[in-house]
Amino acid sequence: MLSNLQQQPADALLALIKLHNDDPRSDKIDLGVGVYRTGQGDTPVFAAIKAAERKLVDEQDSKAYLGPEGDMAFVEALMPYIFGKSGPSLGGRIEGMQTPGGTGSLRLALGMVKRAGYTRVIVGKPSWPNHNQICADLGLAVSEFSHAAADGTPDMDALRAALAQAGEGDAILLHGCCHNPTGIDYSNAQWDEIAGLVADAKVLPIIDLAYQGLGLGMEEDAYGLRRVLAAVPEALISYSCDKNFGLYRDRVGALYALVADPADLKKVMSNGHSLARANWSQPPDHGAAAVRIVLDDAVLTAQWLDELDQMRDRMRQVRARLAAAGKTGGVDLTPVGVQNGLFSIIPFTPEQVMAMRTDHGIYFAGSGRINVAGLTMGNIDQFIAATAKVTGQTEPAA
């Protein structure tokens, strides 16, 4: 029977890790999977997390199971950062549970959507490829609208049109900040409008917040999510600590549900618990426990926020340097300067993506998505020169 299985392609994004590792060139550049890198090209463990881990080793006296909801003190400690310090549970209408990373949270959110009887999920295009993969695996139809207009701003007309023909029975998946893969985020004024549109359309918002603090700041990056939640009766929120606490492989995330009537919370979350039990039973503890220790300690919290500020500042510097390069060969790098988070899309053709890999040892997704944090002041000129060379001139030579 097993020989009946069809060969599946490797995940294109994750395959880049190996391709880059296997390249013997010493000046190769990895702009693939979304991990933050310092100006020296490293992805260190946050000092605040290291300190929390030491405390955890000293103080943890049991590794007995916690249950499918995981570490609820971790889940609650995050809430003021996500939902706001004043009334983070929106009057007892929000509850959460721990999940293995943002993907685990999305898997539960979409599983609950399916169980609740939704059949269609509206998703901007492009989106993080795993959004569509999870929907497909669950048998949820995906309806796409264009996320970004040609000028590199959000395509509000497409979003308005998608919501105008949507209704009850539809869910919409929105990136809270640092849009993956484009880096093109909605402005606050646009979020104000979106909140009203989502409420009027009576669709269920699922908000994926995987990069809080990597865009404009912890509070700023939560604006859209808070605006939408204030306008709607129900919502699901997928949260990841993998990037903003640097815990990637420890898989730290949470799922939150907002309900209209607090009396429904227990029932709604019991679906998250039973789906978790059937998928991974219980989430891994270590990373979430480290986050809880950071958030329970004012000194470690300040240290973590400071480390996050430094990451954001460095990515802003890289973006400014790329934007300053302006028209580079056949592409314009200027829009990268106003985009947010780890990613931007450079409009490379598929052939140019391959030429960047083979001729220049520069690895990034086939969509043209680059991880700006993979660029340093030591390799950015090499990237700009290779981009100019590979994309060539658009104007005929004089």
Ligand code: LMR
């Ligand atoms: C990315 O988009 O690179 C990250 O979210 C990592 C992943 O799991 O794909």
